[in-house]
Structure formats: C-alpha cells, structure tokens
Amino acid sequence: MDKIYLDNAATTKVIPEVKSKICEVLEDNFANPSSLHKLGIESEKIIKSARKNIAEALKVKPNNIIFTGSGTIANNIAIQGAVKRLNKFGKRIITSEIEHKSVLEMFKFLEKEGYEVIYLPVNKKGIIDLNKLKDAVNEETILVSIMAVNNEIGSLQPLKKISQLIKKYDNLYFHVDGVQALGKVNIDLTDLGINLYTVSSHKVNGPKGIGALYINESTLIDKILYGSSQEKGFYPGTENTSGIAGFGEAVQHLPKKEVIEDITKLKNDLKKKLQDEISDVIINTPDNDKAAPHILNVSFADIKGEVLVHSLENDGIYISTGSACTSKKDAISHVIKALHIPKKYMEGSIRISFSPYNTKKGVVYTFKSLKKHVKNLRKIMG
Amino acid sequence: MSNLYLIRYGEIGLKGENRNMFEDKLMSNIKKAVEWEDEGLNIYKTPGRIFLETSADKNIVKERLLKIPGLVSFSPVKKLPLDYERLKEETLSSAKEFMKGKGKITFRISARRSNKKFAYDSMELQYNLGEYVLESIGEDKLEVDLHQPDLDISVEIRKKHAYLYSETYEGMGGLPVGTTGNVGLMLSGGIDSPVAGYMGLKRGVKLIPIYFHSFPFTSDRAKEKVIDLAEVLAQYQNEINLHVVNFTEVLKEINNKCPDKLITIIMRRLMIKISEKIIEKQNGKAIITGESIGQVASQTLEAIHVTNHIPNLPILRPLLGLNKVQIVNLAKEIETYDISIQPYEDCCTVFVPQSPETRPTIEQVLEGEADLHIDDLIDEAIANVEVINIQPYS
Numbered sequence: 001m002d003k004i005y006l007d008n009a010a011t012t013k014v015i016p017e018v019k020s021k022i023c024e025v026l027e028d029n030f031a032n033p034s035s036l037h038k039l040g041i042e043s044e045k046i047i048k049s050a051r052k053n054i055a056e057a058l059k060v061k062p063n064n065i066i067f068t069g070s071g072t073i074a075n076n077i078a079i080q081g082a083v084k085r086l087n088k089f090g091k092r093i094i095t096s097e098i099e100h101k102s103v104l105e106m107f108k109f110l111e112k113e114g115y116e117v118i119y120l121p122v123n124k125k126g127i128i129d130l131n132k133l134k135d136a137v138n139e140e141t142i143l144v145s146i147m148a149v150n151n152e153i154g155s156l157q158p159l160k161k162i163s164q165l166i167k168k169y170d171n172l173y174f175h176v177d178g179v180q181a182l183g184k185v186n187i188d189l190t191d192l193g194i195n196l197y198t199v200s201s202h203k204v205n206g207p208k209g210i211g212a213l214y215i216n217e218s219t220l221i222d223k224i225l226y227g228s229s230q231e232k233g234f235y236p237g238t239e240n241t242s243g244i245a246g247f248g249e250a251v252q253h254l255p256k257k258e259v260i261e262d263i264t265k266l267k268n269d270l271k272k273k274l275q276d277e278i279s280d281v282i283i284n285t286p287d288n289d290k291a292a293p294h295i296l297n298v299s300f301a302d303i304k305g306e307v308l309v310h311s312l313e314n315d316g317i318y319i320s321t322g323s324a325c326t327s328k329k330d331a332i333s334h335v336i337k338a339l340h341i342p343k344k345y346m347e348g349s350i351r352i353s354f355s356p357y358n359t360k361k362g363v364v365y366t367f368k369s370l371k372k373h374v375k376n377l378r379k380i381m382g
Numbered sequence: 383m384s385n386l387y388l389i390r391y392g393e394i395g396l397k398g399e400n401r402n403m404f405e406d407k408l409m410s411n412i413k414k415a416v417e418w419e420d421e422g423l424n425i426y427k428t429p430g431r432i433f434l435e436t437s438a439d440k441n442i443v444k445e446r447l448l449k450i451p452g453l454v455s456f457s458p459v460k461k462l463p464l465d466y467e468r469l470k471e472e473t474l475s476s477a478k479e480f481m482k483g484k485g486k487i488t489f490r491i492s493a494r495r496s497n498k499k500f501a502y503d504s505m506e507l508q509y510n511l512g513e514y515v516l517e518s519i520g521e522d523k524l525e526v527d528l529h530q531p532d533l534d535i536s537v538e539i540r541k542k543h544a545y546l547y548s549e550t551y552e553g554m555g556g557l558p559v560g561t562t563g564n565v566g567l568m569l570s571g572g573i574d575s576p577v578a579g580y581m582g583l584k585r586g587v588k589l590i591p592i593y594f595h596s597f598p599f600t601s602d603r604a605k606e607k608v609i610d611l612a613e614v615l616a617q618y619q620n621e622i623n624l625h626v627v628n629f630t631e632v633l634k635e636i637n638n639k640c641p642d643k644l645i646t647i648i649m650r651r652l653m654i655k656i657s658e659k660i661i662e663k664q665n666g667k668a669i670i671t672g673e674s675i676g677q678v679a680s681q682t683l684e685a686i687h688v689t690n691h692i693p694n695l696p697i698l699r700p701l702l703g704l705n706k707v708q709i710v711n712l713a714k715e716i717e718t719y720d721i722s723i724q725p726y727e728d729c730c731t732v733f734v735p736q737s738p739e740t741r742p743t744i745e746q747v748l749e750g751e752a753d754l755h756i757d758d759l760i761d762e763a764i765a766n767v768e769v770i771n772i773q774p775y776s
Contacts, residue, residue, distance in 0.1 A: 310598030380634055 004317045004362040008203075009151055009180060009295050009353035014246070015205040021249040022207060025242040033239050034230070043241050050248025054212050057182070057251040058197070060189055066213050066231040067244050071179040071200030072102035074213040077234050078196040079106050081221030082143050082173045083115065089171035090140030096120045096128045096157070097338040098150050103177055104334070107145070116140075122338050125286035126155035130165065137166050143173050148181035152322045152335040152351055153284045154295030156185065163192045173219060179203055179211075183254035184292045195219040201243070205355075206250030210243040259356045264293040266354055266363050273367050274298055278374055282345050284336065294354045297322060299341060300374050302381060303348035306331075311373040317366050322349045384424075385440060386461050388545060389432040389447070392454040392555060400561075408432065408452045408558040414620040415446040418775035428540065433459075444551060449617050451584050452558035457536075457547040464500060469544055473511050473535055474518050476548050480533045481523065488527035489515070495539040507537060557586030559619040565698070566661035566669045567591045567615075568653065569624070571607045574672030574701055576615060576718040577709050581700035582670045583618040590664055591615065591622060592657045594629040599733065603724075609770060610721045616774040625660055626768040629653070632759050633733060643739045644750040646680050651692050651747070652760070658693040659764050669693065674701045674709070684741045691744055 005013065014022075029046050031039035047067070055062040068074040083093060095107050097119045111117040118136040120128045128146060137144065144166055146157050159176060166172055173195040181187055183204045189197055196219060201210040213234070215221065227236025255263070268288070274281055280301035285291050300308070305321035312319055322333035332346045352366070391408055409432055413425050419438035426433055436443060440458065447456050460476075462468055473491070481487060493507035502510065515535075516524055538545040567579040569591040579589050593608045609624060616622035632652060640648050657669055673681050680689075690697060701709055713719035739746070 306601065307598050310601060314598060380637060 002316070004358070004366055006352045006354065006358065006362075006366060007318050007320045008355040008358075009154075009351060010320055011202045011208065012205045012355055013357070014207055015250070015253060017253060018206055018246045018249045022242045022246040025245040029241055029245075033241060034228070043239075046241055046245050047239055050244045053248040053251050054199070057254060058187075058189060058199070058214055060214055061217070064214055064217060066215065066234050067239065067247075068211045068213055068231070068235045069209060069240070071100075071177070071198050071203075071211040073235065074198040074200070074211040075100070075102040075175075075177055076106060077224055078175050078198060078213055078215075078221065079103065079110075079143065079145060080224045081234070082175065082196065082219075083110060084222035084224065085220055086142035086171055086173065087115075090142045092116045092118065092136075092138065092141040093143040093145070094118045094120065094133065094136055094141060095145045096122060096147070098122055098126060098128075098152075098155075098335045099145070099147055100151055100177055100179070103145055103147070120146075122155075124339060124341075125290060126150055126153045126284065126335065126339055127286065127290060128157055128162075130158060130161055133162060134165055137169065137172070139169065141166075141169060141172050143175060145175040145177070147177040147179075148187055149178075149185060149292040149295070150335060151180045151295075152333060153286075153297040153339070154180075154291040154353075155286050156290050156292060159187065159192050159194075163194070167193050173221075180292060180295070183251075184260065184294055189214060189216075196221070201247035201250055204250050204254060207243045207246040209240060210247045212247070255356045260293050263354045263356060263358070264288060266358060266360065267293065267296050267352075269360075270352065270363050270367055271296055271298075274370070277367075278371055280345075282341055284339060284341070284349060296352045296354075297336075298350055298352070299336070299345035300348040300350075300378075301342075301344045303374060303377050304381070305348050305350050307377060307381075308348070308350055308370075308373060311377065312366070312369055315365075315369040317369055319366075320351045320353070322351055384435050384437040385443070386459050387434040387436075387443065387447070387456050388459040388547060389434060389456045390430075390454045391432070391452055404452070404558060404561050405432070407561050408450070411558050411560070411620065412447065412450055412453070415450060415617075415775075416443060419443070419446075448551065448553055450558070451554050451556045451586060451618060452561070453553035454555050455550050455552050457550045459545050459547040462544045462546060464497070464539070464542070464544055466501060469537065469546070470511060470514050472546055473537065474515050476535055476546060477515050477519060477524075477533065480548060481519070484532075486523055486525065487532040488525045488530075489533040489535065490526060490528050490531045491515070491535050491537060493537040493539070497539050497541050500539045504539075507539070511535075511537065554584055554618075556584035559583055559586055560588050562586040563668075564588050564590055564661070564664055564666040566657050566666050566695075568657055568669065568671045569593050569608055569611060570672070571604050571611065571722060571724075572672065573713050573719060573722040574674070574709055576611045576672075576722065577712045577716065578670050578672040578700050579615050580618070580712070580716050580718075582698070583615065587668075587670075588619055589615060589622060589670070590625065590661060590666060592625045592627060592660055594627050594653055594656075596630045596633050597628075599630065599633065607721060607724055609772065611718055612770075613772050613774055614716065614718050614721070616772045621771065621773045624770040624772055626770060627656055627660075627763050628766060628768070629656075629763065632656075632756060632763055635754065635756050635759060637733055639753040640750050642735045643737055644742060644747060645733055645735050646738050647685055647688060647742050647747060648751055648754070649733070650680055650685075650689050651751075652756075654689055654692045654697070656760055656763055658695050659760075660767060661695065666695070668696045668698050670698045670700060672701055673699045674704060674706075680738070682740050684743070688742050688744055688747050 029043045031043045033043040051062045051065050054065050107117050120132050175196040176194050177198045179200045182199045195216045197214040199212050202208040230236050282299040284297040322336050336349050420436045423436035491508045491512045493504040495504045535548045565587040567589045569575045591612050595605050612624040
C-alpha cells in the first residue's frame with residue numbers, strides 16, 4: 001500500500017499546479033520586485049496577482065493583505081504591532097489557553113513586559129468560556145486574540161459571539177489566527193469585525209515559508225521590523241516571489257463544498273468505528289457543527305500517543321500526537337491539558353488530519369492498523 | 383603553497399620495542415585525517431619527530447591535528463638550509479610578523495643544536511640571533527624575557543636542515559587510536575556515553591559503538607541523534623562503524639516475563655550480553671560504558687555488581703571518578719553536549735518501572751530472569767544488527 005498521509009494539519013503536500021507555478025516564477029521572474037526595470041515590474045505583477053487571489057479567498061480587498069514569512073511571523077506582527085500601537089489606552093490583553101504557540105508564547109512574553117494577560121479557559125469540547133470573556137473584557141482591554149480553529153482538536157471558536165461581546169470597546173483590536181480555518185471553514189472577516197487575521201500557505205497545499213496577514217482598513221498597528229518598504233514596511237526584505245506566487249495559486253484550488261463534505265464523512269466514519277470497536281476511547285474533537293472538517297483528535301487510555309504514531313508509521317500511515325512532544329515534562333500538550341480529561345487518557349492522544357487527497361480505502365486501512373496497535377500496545381504497557 | 387608542521391608525541395617514546403608500530407600508527411592516523419583535504423600530503427619521521435607537509439588550509443589542519451590521540455603538540459614550522467645568514471633573516475621576519483599591530487613585546491630565542499657540525503652551538507645561537515633581532519627592530523619595541531616571553535622563537539639545527547617556529551599548539555596526548563585494540567562502546571543518546579568513548583579514544587582504543595534501538599517505543603529521531611554523536615567520535619578515529627541493535631522484541635519479552643521493578647536491570651544485563659557477542663566477533667577486548675557509581679538506579683554498586691556477572695570481557699568505566707558537572711564540561715569541550723541534550727530520548731520512557739530495585743541481588747535477578755527464554759530473540763537481534771559506517775569528513 002502507498003503511504004497514507006493523515007497529518008495535514010501539520011502541513012500539506014504541494015499540488016502539481018502550485019509546483020509548476022513556483023518553478024515558472026523561479027525560472028522567469030527572478031528579478032527583484034523593487035528593481036526599476038521591466039523585469040522588476042514583471043516580478044511585482046506576480047505578487048500583485050497573488051495578493052488579489054488571497055484577498056478573493058478571504059473576501060477582502062487586496063490592499064489589506066500583506067505577505068509574511070509564515071503564520072507565526074504574521075501572528076507576531078499582528079499582536080506586537082497592535083499592543084505597541086494601543087498600549088496608551090490600556091494594558092489588558094486576552095487570549096485562550098489553547099492558542100498556537102506563536103500566539104501563546106507572544107502573550108507570555110508580553111506578560112513579562114508588564115501587560116495584564118487573561119488566558120481564557122475552555123470547556124470539555126475545547127471551546128472558550130464566553131462568560132469568562134464577558135467578565136474579563138473592559139475599557140482597559142486593547143487586544144483579544146482567539147484562533148478560528150484549534151490546530152490540535154479542531155474545535156471552532158464562537159467568533160461571532162466574541163465579536164458581539166467586544167465590539168463596543170473602541171480601543172480594542174480583535175485578532176484571529178485563521179491558519180487552520182483557511183479552505184475549511186467560511187469566515188466572514190468584515191461581518192465579524194476582525195481587525196487582524198492570519199493565514200498560512202503550507203496548510204492549503206502551498207509552499208512553506210509564506211504566510212499572510214489581513215489588516216483591516218481602519219486598523220493601525222505599529223511596525224515591529226525595520227528595513228525597506230516592502231509589504232508596507234511591516235515585513236521588509238526582498239519578497240519571496242515564487243513562494244508568494246505559489247500561495248496565490250494554492251488558494252485558487254481550495255476544496256469546494258462537496259469535497260469538504262467528503263472529508264467530513266471520512267472523519268465521521270472513522271470516529272464512529274473508533275467509538276464502536278475500541279474500548280476506553282475519548283473523542284477530543286467536538287461534534288461536526290462545532291469543529292473543522294479535517295481534524296480528529298482521539299485519546300486512548302493507557303497508551304502513549306507517540307508510540308502509537310511510530311507504530312502506525314511502520315504500516316505506512318503518518319499521523320501525529322496532539323502536538324510535537326518537545327520534552328519529557330511537556331509530553332502532554334497544553335491543549336489536551338486544558339480539556340481536563342481523565343489522567344490515564346492524557347498521554348494517549350493522537351491527531352488524524354485529512355485532506356481532499358485521502359481516500360475511504362486509506363482510512364479503513366488506518367482504522368485496522370490503529371485497532372491492532374492499540375490492542376497490542378495495551379497488552380505490552382498495561 | 384604547502385606548509386610544514388612539526389609534530390611531537392610523548393608517551394610513545396616510552397614504549398620501547400613497540401615504538402615503531404606506535405609511530406607508524408600515529409603517522410597513518412594523521413595522514414588519514416588530513417588526506418580528506420589534501421590527497422598529495424607528505425608525512426615522514428625523523429628521530430623523535432613527525433613532519434607533515436600539506437597544502438591544506440592551516441585552520442583545518444590545526445583542527446584535525448588537535449583531534450589525533452597520541453599527538454602531544456605541533457608547530458607550524460619553516461624549514462631552512464643550514465645557512466646562518468638565512469637563519470638570521472628568517473628569525474627577524476618571524477619576529478616582525480608576530481609584532482604586526484602590537485605595541486612593545488617581550489621575546490626570547492630558544493635554540494637546540496643536534497648537528498654538532500654547525501658553526502654555532504645553542505648558547506651562541508640564542509645570543510647572536512637575539513641580539514640581531516633586538517638591534518634590527520629596536521629596544522623601544524622589544525625586550526628580552528627568558529621566563530615568560532610573549533614571543534618564543536625556536537630554532538632547531540638538525541642534520542640536513544634548520545627549523546624555525548614560534549607557535550606551539552597542545553594536542554590531546556595519550557596513545558594513537560588502534561594501538562591498544564578494539565573496544566565496544568555502549569552508546570546511548572545521553573551525555574555520559576560519548577564522553578566515556580572519548581576517554582577510551584585517548585588511550586588508543588578503536589571504538590565499536592553499539593546502540594540499542596527500540597522503535598516504535600523510541601523514535602527514529604533518537605537513532606539519528608546517536609548517529610550524530612558517533613560522527614563526532616569518528617573524528618578521533620577517522621571512521622567508525624556504529625552498530626544498531628533492534629532491541630524491541632527482546633524488550634517486549636522482558637516486559638512480559640520479568641518483575642516490573644527488575645526490568646531496567648535485566649534490560650541492562652541483556653544489552654551487555656548482546657554487546658559482548660558483537661564485540662567478540664570483532665576481536666574486541668573490553669566494553670566501555672558511561673556509568674558512574676550511584677548516578678541512577680541502574681548504577682548503584684549493587685546494580686553494577688549484578689550486571690558485571692554477565693560478560694567475560696572486562697567492563698571499563700572511564701567516568702567512574704568524575705562527577706556530573708565534570709562530565710558535562712567534557713561533553714561541551716568535545717561538542718557532544720548540544721547533541722545529547724536534544725529531547726528525543728526521553729519522549730518515550732515506556733519501560734521505566736514505577737519503583738526500580740536499587741539494591742538487586744544476583745539471586746533475585748536470576749529468579750526474575752527465570753521465565754525468560756530468549757536465546758532465539760538475542761541471536762536474531764545479533765544477526766540483524768545494522769552497521770552504519772560513518773566517515774567524519776566525507
């Protein structure tokens with residue numbers, strides 16, 4: 001059997017259309033987009049066209065998109081830039097316990113710098129507590145940063161309700177990390193009153209090393225990087241033209257509604273089989289209306305997630321633990337911890353994440369492999 | 383342009399009849415290490431000295447020579463005809479070279495004459511050359527200091543040539559790799575075992591590192607880490623054959639059949655048993671481990687006693703006298719520390735018992751192993767060892 005790649009929330013494979021676009025640009029449009037000559041102008045046009053594509057995908061104006069080197073960098077530019085601009089109005093900033101490290105670590109840093117940081121807890125389904133938000137937000141609050149879709153368990157955050165709760169505050173920006181939402185969930189940036197929104201290319205079959213930040217017209221943020229005037233000066237440095245073009249191409253191929261339905265069905269079928277045929281399983285991903293279609297997070301009692309990942313790898317199946325285990329004491333991800341599941345399930349969480357290129361056959365094979373290994377490992381470790 | 387290096391060695395000189403063998407080994411080790419950069423190098427010996435002539439980059443040569451066990455020190459050197467006038471000029475230009483950009487410095491000339499036919503003896507050389515340099519450069523910029531000079535210019539008058547040098551670099555010392563024999567090294571991804579291997583290398587052993595891999599319970603990244611460590615050790619012995627034992631099945635069986643609290647100790651005993659068989663096949667004479675008494679549960683004196691019951695080969699524990707801080711410092715010095723502290727090894731401590739036995743007895747362990755019938759598994763593990771040949775500078 002061919003390899004079965006079910007780690008699409010970590011990154012995705014570049015599709016052929018993107019690959020040819022990148023090669024074409026590398027070959028023909030090597031000139032610096034800032035150069036005054038004709039070749040420079042042609043490179044600039046490539047970027048302009050990609051910017052238009054991203055804007056269309058997000059249903060915003062091209063002028064409000066800047067390209068960055070990654071989702072992480074976009075989050076940094078947004079959060080640091082916003083607090084630098086607004087800190088004369090207050091020092092309170094709000095995020096959730098289950099954000100991506102690129103947001104969470106930034107908030108921890110700001111906390112050390114003297115900001116008053118509120119980390120909103122989540123319920124068992126990994127959805128933030130709106131009452132806590134209501135209590136926390138006040139006139140002193142300058143930033144609320146909440147992800148659209150959690151990268152480990154796929155939970156959708158109630159952006160609409162958050163937006164309603166915070167819109168009456170004038171000096172408050174709403175930042176949303178939309179890296180896992182792009183191409184999977186419809187988010188209306190204008191309707192939600194989002195000031196800053198982050199997306200990334202490599203999660204949607206584009207190249208790595210490219211992200212983008214939407215900055216709403218009436219949103220002013222300070223610069224955190226210094227250099228020339230590329231990307232309105234927010235992300236200076238010679239543009240990664242081929243990467244930008246690749247991203248621009250990738251968003252032209254985002255999955256259609258029917259494909260999203262297919263992915264959802266693959267996920268539901270696997271979820272049902274896991275619940276029916278394996279004992280002591282907790283599904284950490286919420287039900288369909290509260291979760292993105294492509295992520296399924298499951299915990300098995302008395303199993304170590306990483307050992308399961310390696311066992312499946314032997315069968316040619318590539319999945320992931322909740323998040324990369326970076327050291328012994330961090331073996332349990334901060335997201336799984338925030339869900340407060342029973343202790344014996346904590347270490348046994350895995351994430352299976354789908355793409356339009358997965359098949360029913362592959363998922364059935366994955367289930368069989370999972371069932372076999374969970375049984376064997378429980379025998380060994382139990 | 384090629385440069386000449388004068389290489390000194392110490393302990394080898396003491397080895398009597400074996401002296402030739404030791405010198406030849408040292409020369410061949412140096413040759414292999416520098417040949418990666420310059421295939422046309424020339425290396426030869428004169429009584430008590432080795433000379434290396436190579437066009438390789440000076441900094442790279444220095445780096446390589448400092449990692450050759452058995453090499454006590456070396457100096458980049460100028461080889462001159464036995465011509466006193468020429469010697470004077472070269473001595474002066476060495477001094478000028480050193481003084482570039484510096485203020486007033488102190489200096490001395492150290493001369494040795496083994497060729498008694500040369501017109502001046504060593505005292506005269508020191509005096510005359512020193513005086514010439516001092517007068518030429520001027521006493522406002524230069525002062526003689528016989529005890530701790532900034533610049534020490536050495537002149538050696540030998541049978542056919544004179545040699546001039548002013549820089550000396552301290553090497554590792556010890557014995558050339560390959561002169562004492564093959565020795566197994568139980569190499570984990572931790573901090574200690576690579577350092578233990580380094581200590582062995584200093585005493586001239588050729589290492590056969592053995593790593594126990596237990597995929598899927600440890601990640602392949604742990605294996606990559608061990609390969610990186612072996613690559614560092616390979617720099618001292620030019621190439622290394624890392625032996626990777628697939629230990630998973632043995633581990634599962636131990637876990638299945640043995641009492642929980644003895645798992646670590648029994649696992650260690652079997653690792654030693656497998657290592658011994660691998661090493662014996664390669665004519666190895668001992669096993670080196672990174673143990674030091676009392677660090678962890680498997681290293682109490684009782685635990686060491688119980689593991690020692692397994693092999694016929696001696697187990698060498700070169701870190702025995704060191705404490706953790708000293709081991710860490712050594713690991714930093716040989717640049718294995720940053721590799722060792724990568725987290726992968728600890729990710730899956732699946733088989734670590736809740737409360738390991740820290741005072742095992744041999745009777746207790748034998749009883750714990752009674753249900754274990756795994757000779758087949760051990761033979762299979764040995765038959766399927768993966769040997770990874772690592773060449774450091776390729």
